[in-house]
Amino acid sequence: MTVILAVAALLALGCAIILLNSRTILSFSYKNRQISGSLLVCRCGIVYDGMTGQAGIALGRFRRYFKPKAAVAPRAEIPKRVSPPKRRRRRPSLSAIVVTMRAMVIFAGRILSQVRVDEARFDLRPVIANPAVAGMAYGWTRAFYGVFPSARKIVDFSPDFGAGEGVVSGRVTFSIANRRILLSVWELLWNLPIKELVRYFFSKRGV
Numbered sequence: 001m002t003v004i005l006a007v008a009a010l011l012a013l014g015c016a017i018i019l020l021n022s023r024t025i026l027s028f029s030y031k032n033r034q035i036s037g038s039l040l041v042c043r044c045g046i047v048y049d050g051m052t053g054q055a056g057i058a059l060g061r062f063r064r065y066f067k068p069k070a071a072v073a074p075r076a077e078i079p080k081r082v083s084p085p086k087r088r089r090r091r092p093s094l095s096a097i098v099v100t101m102r103a104m105v106i107f108a109g110r111i112l113s114q115v116r117v118d119e120a121r122f123d124l125r126p127v128i129a130n131p132a133v134a135g136m137a138y139g140w141t142r143a144f145y146g147v148f149p150s151a152r153k154i155v156d157f158s159p160d161f162g163a164g165e166g167v168v169s170g171r172v173t174f175s176i177a178n179r180r181i182l183l184s185v186w187e188l189l190w191n192l193p194i195k196e197l198v199r200y201f202f203s204k205r206g207v
Contacts, residue, residue, distance in 0.1 A: 134161035
């Protein structure tokens with residue numbers, strides 16, 4: 001039994017170290033007028049495929065999508081029973097509301113300040129019917145990229161001449177260190193008026 005507890009403690013410690021040294025990754029992609037996204041922690045989390053409209057879970061390279069539930073026919077309405085008047089919670093004091101709002105704003109600011117943009121790539125390939133306009137647009141973009149070559153790593157604008165629809169696609173990836181999230185959550189809990197909030201959620205009075 002002692003050996004099992006020791007192994008479990010080592011595994012828990014290892015998982016905690018990996019979690020603290022990893023990052024939470026939020027990514028969005030747009031292609032063919034469909035938006036896909038994922039939220040991963042240690043390569044595990046939730047994913048959404050815009051092409052199929054299905055959400056699922058990710059475990060490393062493994063992806064498991066769940067089919068959306070079929071629409072259920074509405075049931076016949078049942079007459080509602082008259083329920084007794086609800087009891088409402090006591091309102092927190094104005095000072096508690098101000099402190100809570102201030103703590104939430106500081107928390108949001110700290111989280112946003114730690115977010116890192118890991119990838120931002122956009123491909124714009126419009127189709128222009130007029131060959132003269134298409135040639136001028138293509139020449140201007142080549143000249144612009146000649147002066148600012150690094151801009152092409154973010155936005156690749158390549159107009160083309162012909163018929164059909166253009167192509168617009170992109171991908172944006174954000175990440176934040178998990179230890180920063182935990183530290184910000186701890187500071188948020190430290191700044192919140194916990195006693196006042198607990199009294200608000202658990203104490204009620206009549207109407």
